[in-house]
Amino acid sequence: MKPYRIIVVDDSAFMRKLFTDIIEADPAFTVIAAGKNGREAVELHRKLKPDAITLDLEMPEMNGIEALKLIVAESDTPVIMLSGISEENTRETITALSLGAFDFIRKPSGPGKAIRKTADALMLRLKTAVSIRRSKTAGPKARPASARPPAKAKGAARAAPVPKPPARQPERPQAPPPAPPPAARESAPLPLSPQAAPPGARLAGTGPKPERPAPPASAKPAAANAASGFRHIVAIGTSTGGPRALHRLLSELPGDLPAPILIVQHMPPKFTHSLAQRLNSLSSLKVKEAEDGETVRPGVAYIAPGGRHMELAFDGSKYVIRLTDAPQRNGHRPSVDVLFESLVPFSELARHAVILTGMGSDGARGMRQLADHGAVTTIAEAEETCVVFGMPRSAIEEGAASIVLPLHEIPARLTEAVRR
16 A cells, blocks of 8 residues: 655744654655645645645744645645644644644654654544545445444444434333333433444344443432532533534534533643633633533533543532543543543433544443433434544444434534423
């Protein structure tokens, strides 16, 4: 197989050489050209049609944002932004991700380990980006084996179109009667299309089901719900492609949504603050970076700060945010699993969990725990709208997601579920 063809663009000769050396250390890649500003990036892209581009943000003549707009308007070539850590850089990086950049990496802040860490991050993103693009170009028959679900996947495949859910039904019993009607319980898994199932997958709601474990004791009396002003809560996890997906999702949710929203987006410190600011300007909801100990309120979306885990907690009278510096989970801090697992004890709340686009499997086990302990809604984003299908795929294969929807259908389904 021919090596992937990459264009490197940076106004610094040192950075162009550094990133070229990093990329060409892998025989699967070759750097076919280097540019020193956004204008050259656009020209080289049009002329050479590379498999991917690395693009600096701050450059003369035409900056990275301006170049990115032209590139994404003309092709699906994945673009990885190279960002500094200044406040201006973090804001521009979030803008780039919202405009369609595949992902970003931070430029190294020093020699040695910093460069090695940057190299690892860059190559992970490049490999993911080009393999996804090549598999989409080749079509389903040419998809690499690594992209197929395992033969013994436990989860359900993408849901077929389903009718509008019925009116709210009584809470599901711990020991349901055999063969209940499809709409018997509010939280019953929706019917899924057998034609869309991965080989060997067990469809949600079909076949033998594992025994449901007893839920842990609630962290507070259900009667205290009224003091909090809500009885529903939404938790969302995402990674690569997340900023753009969150923009679409949050901008289409109503500002008076009667539930708080807790969000984990895999992102370094400082960048999550800029992400929250941008999303707040584009959404009817209030969107903010979460603070340790703050009261959780409906109609507010809280984004976990980069570098800290976020959990839901109860302080004796109200629900609050708890931030911790516990070790990474699944290679991440914040971790989606940590957030989802923190909601498990709060059975007095109607819990709704969503996993959007992202690399890896973070969130799948936490969503499974929520599903096993009475979560009302568990949604995974469908492959056709994901930038990277890793996290949603893992949730489906784990048997955690009872609903699989393209991104544009999730806001309405979530709003309907919360307002029931």
